[in-house]
Amino acid sequence: MIKNALLTMTRFHPYHGQNIRLLHDNMVAYRETSFAHALTFSEKPLRPGEIFLVEIEKNERGWSGHMRIGLTQFNPADHFELPQYALPDLHNMGKSWIFAVTKSHNKVMLNEEGDTDNGDEPYQSVIDVGSRIGIMYKVNGDTAEMRFIINGEDQGPCARYIPYQGGNLHAVVDVYGTTKQVRIIQLYGVSTLQNACRDRILQLTSEDDLNKLPLPKKLKQFLRYELVQEGEDVSPARKEKIVEERTCMKCEKKAVLVTRVNDAFCKECFMVYVTHKFRAAIGKSKLIRDGESVLVGVSGGQASSCLLHLIQEGLSGRAHKKLRFKPGLVFIDEGATIGMSAEERLANCTQVLEIMEKTGFPCYLKALEQAMELEREAVTNTADQTDTASMTSVEDLTKLHRYDKAEEELRALMDSLKSVSAKEDLIKSLRHKILIDLALKKGYSKVMLGDCSTRLAVRLLTDIAQGRGAHVAMDTAFADNRCNDITIVRPIRDFSSKEVAMFNILNNVPSVFIPRITTKVYSVSIEHLTERFVTGLQAEYPSTTSNIMRTGEKLHTEKKSSSENQCAICQAPLDTDVPSSSALSAVRFSETVSRCSSVTLSIFSTDTACDGGGDKTCQSEGQKESECCGRGDGSCQSKESKLTRDEVESALCYACRLLIKDLGDVSKLPKHILDDISQRQRRTKMKSEIEDFLLDPSNTPD
Template identity: 40%
Template sequence: MCSIQEGELLQPKRQPSSSLRDRKCMKCSNEETVVIIRINDAFCKDCFLQYCTHKFRSAFGKSRLIRDKEQVLVAHSGGPASCAMLHLIQEGTSRRAHKKLRFSSVLVFIDDGVFHGLTLVERKARNAQVLKQLISSGLDVHAYAIEQVMSTTSSASLGLPVQAVSADSFEILCSFDSECKQLEALLAATTSDTSRQSLQHVLRQRLLIQVANGMGINKVLLGNSTTSLAVQMMSNVAQGRGAHLLYDMSFADLRSTSVTFVRPMREFTTHEIEHYLLLNQLGTIDVISTGPKGLEGLTSDFVLGLQADFPNTVSTIMRTGEKIGVSHSEIDIDLCCSLCQAPLDTDVGPSSALAATQFSEVVSRGNRQSSRCSSEATECCGQGDGSCQSSTRCELPDLRRSLCYGCRLMCKDLKDTSLLPASVQSNALQVKNRAEMRASIQNFLIEDDDAK
């Protein structure tokens, strides 16, 4: 029984501060401590760097996901986790490495400054810094603009045009004026900061898939740390994406049928990453958004605030997410979201909470729709439930049926879903055609039980 009386507050128990000079390394017991992790584990510089290197390489060894001499795509954003991952890959593939990483890497940088409200001059300046850092690594580097996700080029052929970056040019070629205008129109039509952040993640993931398909690569390394994944988990649950926690938090994200997203920095906290960069004297280039934070930014402040007082907060969130994740052994392409490509979670019964929510929306909007929606209207009513009769449709019913619950909530904040990438509309139409074809031949299909 709880012993806390009404009105009493449970104050966090802060760990007693101890000077690093008074501690000895817990591993070698000889060198002076430079960092303390896991609340009370002290490491010297050499032992801490060995600890990080071993944790990074063991992530690949345990999974056995990447084969020898396989080519992988490394997504680099210029942030701390990406810089630490790039340095660990360089150390793991160098000649002096004791146990080498046996895959080859191709670096990919995506300029998404449009989401952060950066001007063209500011985007070019940041691109120059990031690409200069990547080129100094000696690896093959390719750069893209996020606007290219709006392109109609099929990823099944050659993918999007690869722009190799030379040492003489540190700018991404801005030759996608039409795609840029389409993306700006899409962002302007998004009425929620939370949905705009979610849209940024989805479009970045789609572009990485298109780039990987164009290069013939089926593994993409991401720099998600355990802290960022914990924040993402809390934010996604609040946005109706709880059914996809297994994909969002696992070491290998298998939601795409053609590309596997791998998170080798999954076991690293931001505290460990910061000290790794500091001890190796590595710089970072990050985007500072001055606009509203949205739900993800607020969740980050909340989780990091708890982590400061309760050091086990992030690890507890991660362990909880791993327990409640739902496993999907086989993925049917016809039953995947046309936007985020995760398995659909909307195939529920008529007595479900989702069905009740949709019924309440239709009933509550009925009176307004009868007065605003007509065949003579020239502007959309903005309801997004498929009943609008105006010439500008706010939401295509076929698209709505092909979206997961989280993407449906995100698209509610879009004034016009026709602004979404053409590939999304094409996927929705393909799913509709396959469903209609399957329904037309359903009576002629032989079931397994009948065959026996």
């Protein structure tokens, strides 16, 4: 029992689930997004008789299930791999005793003979804001029993025969489902004669005999650790039980989930609803033809796992009408961006590959650092038989991480970018470049991504904040055709993140959690802040994401006919061809003034890397500084030419110019980007040299 005169402050342990944010000196746990990955632990192990008490401060409508609480012998200081949920995941790991908080609760558990102690008695709703739920354990010989306390009333033992001597017991709270935020209630007490008497009585009396003792009711409650204050009624009137039975909006059966406020579904109708939305998105677009090869991007996350399962079901014999395209799967390992070790990256790839192999579809693995060595032009419809990215077994995974030089270049590039927003943006561009390159080499005409409506709504607002307002139509549309040979499609863009999560839970769809550059980093990137903003609004106003998406569908981006009118990094149409009196010109002028020390400025300089007369940035091996190679198309083909920052920025859209703003050396950009810009500069130079000899189409007679 508690011997100290004053209990120390109780806090949450700093190691917690990825969606949890600790506030107020680690005494408040707030779930920022989703409904999973929200495990929290007590900072210190509990002592026998010590009550760990939390109060529900915020709820979030629209989810199913509520907070879970219990005890575990896993030490959070060991930083063991956290599961998504306390029930059943943490419970199935062993050494954990978890209890689900429900709207109605039996005060007593079954005894050893299987009978209830006092009968079933519905309890008042305990999931409302202000409810206090506590957990404690009491020692009985070599084992212990866990007791559950709701709003000051002991609910009786909810777990017996806990081997407490096998390790310290930490309290565990899963801020799950409708429960959004909980606060630890500090319990202070003074060791008194009453406490000493209680300790002695409990040592000599069993739980079953306690109720038989001829003692006043109030004293019995004190012995059972019920939180009764002086002058308070020991038997408060109970609230009438509120039954919220929902029926399926389609078949009137009992509903198992609610997607939106008034959209309740049973499992069968929900599956039909999701499958129909997926097939309708593919069918009404008429972009994917029968027998067409489609490359599916798999990240291991919830959305891509949902997409993969829908494709697999659509191609199975169980489907009423089978899908007709031929899928291939690809996973891109981004571990190099966060400094993962080779062993950690190999373990992640192994988990994802095992999931992909079970589908029977062709599987490919790529490393993000391979983008640093891509050629400027991919070989169209030509299978590369020596490509180490084509994996057929786990043993072949060791071939994936043999890009030491490219990995060093990628890390140097990421370290050069100061903001996390710029790093996220660059990673997305490199990832898309790898997808397009692999699709061209392997003969795929479409790339299918698992972007849901919640993710696309966040991206739409993020693009506007980052200066990509002209490109949001491409980034959020069902079909993105910025690349001439490959079309990117998003068949689950009408799914919300909640629908994706519910679908995966009901179908036991496996997923793999892989840390990203923003994992456990709060309020550091524009996209991360936007996600918190959108999901917060979505919790209170369920139509938030759909309204954002409908607004985005009204926008349109004009596709440029020439690749030279596209951004060299993101392949979006250039939005920098504006009049001299535009805001962009004013920004460029301001930046030039801040960089230049002299008064004479040339802010619209079009100097090229080679002018045929000997530019200082063009010099091949064995040549004098004033000579130019003049090979190939008549322009400089030197591999030693170095692009200036102005030349690089001339081939980038406004947002990508901001991306490389803090990049000290533009030569750190991937090779295919620099080669593309160099060719544009050479063609521009050559065109200016022969411009007087070209016919003007406007003056050509009919």
